[in-house]
Amino acid sequence: MRNILSVYFIFCLLTVTGILFFPPEVYAVDELNCLQCHKHRGLSRIDEDGNFRLFYINQELYESGPHRHNKCKDCHTDIERIPHDPAKKVNCTQECHIVEPSGQRKFSHKSVAKTLTQSAHSKIDKNGLPKEHQEDYPDCKSCHDQPLYRPFSAFKGDKIPGVSKRAMGRCKSCHTGGDFAEDFYDHVTTRLHKTRFPMETIEVCAKCHEDEEMRKRHELDDVITSYKETFHGKLLTLGSERMPDCLDCHIVAGENSHLIESKTEPTSAVHENNVSTTCRASECHEKAGPMLAGFQTHVTYDRKKYPLQFYMLVFFKALMAFVLYFFLVLIFLELMRRLFPTFAFFKEKKREDYHEYVKLIKDSNRNKH
C-alpha cells in the first residue's frame, strides 16, 4: 500500500512539473516529439563538407510562421525512426497534408517553382537546357530563409504591428472553433503589406547580387550599392517603409512575385518600354510624366556607362579638393606663423614711419572723392 502511495505521489509530482515547465500548446504539432532533442540550443554538428550545421528549432519563431500547422514529417518525409540518420534536403514542391481551402486540394508549392523557371533566376534557359554555374541560381530557401508572419492592424488610419484584438473580436463572434480566426488573420494581413521589412528584402537579394565573385561570373553590376545610393535606398535605411525595395520595381504589378525577369525581356517590369508604367504606379510617381523613365536608378559612376554622372562627380571632387586643401593648408600655416611671429627671411624696411603710410591712405582717399 505504501509502495503504491509513493508511486502515486511521484506520478503526481512529475505531472505537476510537466504542467509547470512544459506548457501544453508548445507541443501541439510536435506529435513525434522531435523537439525533445531539437529544443536544445547547442544541437549541431560539422557535416561532411566541413560546414557548421545548427539543428536547433526555435519554437517561438516556428509558431509565428506560416508552416506552424505542418508536422515535422510533412516536409522531412525521409525520417522513419528516432534517432534518425542525416535528413535529406526538403523538397518544397511536394504535396503536404494541408488542404488548400479554395481548391480543396492538398497544398503544394509546385506552381511557384514553375513560375521561378520562367524568371531570370531559373536554372534552365529558354530552350530547356541547364544554364552555366547551376549552383549560383537560387532555390526556395535561398530567399525564404525564415518564413514568418508579419500581421498588422489598421486602426483609425494608423498601421499598428501585430494582431488586432478589435478585429479578432469580430471574427471570433462566428469563427469560435480552434485557431481558425487567428490563422486566417495572420495569413491575410501579412499579405496586405510587405511580408518582410523592405531592408530585409534588400539583404536577401544582396546575398547573391553583392557577391563579387558571383557578379563577375554572371557579368552583373553592383546593383545593391547603386540602389543604396538612391533616395529610395537611403530613406529605407533610415527606417521608412514607404520607399520601394527591389521587388516593387522588378515585378509587374499584379504578377506573381516570383516572376522577376531580365530587363531585356519585353514583359519585364524594367524593360525600357515598361519602366515608365512601373514608376508611375498608383502608389508611387502617379503624377509623373513618361519621361521620368529616363532617370537612371542603378548608377555605377562607370565612365563609359554613365559619362554624365562620372564627369560631374570628377568636377565636384576636384572643386572640393581644391577649395578645402587651399584653405586647410592656409589655416595650418597661419597657426604655425604664430609660433614665430617676428621671424622672416626678408624684413620690411624698419625706418619707415607709419605716419607716412597714414598720409598715403589719406591722399588716396581724397583723390577718390
Added chain:
Amino acid sequence: MSKRYAPIVRKDGKLYFYRFSAHQRVQHVVLFSSVILLALTGFPLRHAEEPWARPLYDFMGGPNIAPLIHRAAGSVLLALFVYHTIYWMTLFYKNHIVKLREEKRLTVRSFFKALLSLEMVPNKKDLFDIIHLWKYLLYFTNRPPRHDRMSWREKFDYFAPYWGIPILGPAGVALWWRDELSHYVPGIVLNAAYIMHTDEALLAVLFLFFVHWYNVHYSPEKFPAATVWLTGYLNEHDMMHEHYNEYISIMIENGLEHEIKPQSFGGKDYEW
C-alpha cells in the same frame, strides 16, 4: 532702421568699429538658421549608412517630418537669396546709378565700373593680398597684409553661399517637384540634380565647418566666438588685424587721426 549707428563707438576706453547693419545681421541669422536646419535634415540622408544617421534623422522628425523641415528651410534660403539680390541691387541703384544719372554720366562703361567697385566684388588688390599673405605665411615678410573694408576671405565667405545656393536650390527644387518636372524634362536631369545637390552640399558644409568656423570660432583671436554678427561692431584689435587700411580711413574720417596705432606684427608692435 531709423536709428543711426555711429561709425566708431568708444566704450570703457576701447574703440569699436561699425561694420554690419541690423538689416544685414538679420539676413545672416536667417541664412545660418536655415543652413543648419538643412544640414541636420539632409546629411543623415546623404550618409544613411553611418551609425549616427538614424538617431539624428529620428531626432529631426524621421522620414515623415524631416523632409518637410528640409523643404521649408530650403524655401526660406531660396527666398533669402532672392531677397538679398534685390537688397544689393536696390542699394546699388540708390548709391551709384541715381548719382550717375544726375551727373549725366550713366554709360555702359560707367555702369560696369560702378558695379565692379562694389565692396563685395573681388578686385586686383585681393589678388595682391592673397600673394602677400602667402609671402607672410612662408616667412618671406614680417608684415601681414593690409586689407580694405572687405578682405578677400570675407569675399570668399560671401560668394560661397552666393554661388552655392543657385546650384543647390534649383537642384533641390527639381528633386522636390520631380513628378511635375518629368512632364517637361528627361529623367536624367534628375540624376544630374541629385549629384549637384548632394556634392555641392558636402562642399558647403565642409567649407563652413572648417574654414568659416575657423575664421569666426576656432582661430585664437575669435575663440570661442566672434560677436560682430550679433552687435555689428568689431573691436579695435581685430579691426587693425583684419582691415588695417579701412581702420586708418575710418579713423581719419572721424577725426581720430592722432589715435591711429601702428600695425601690430604677430602680437608685437613693429618698429617703424
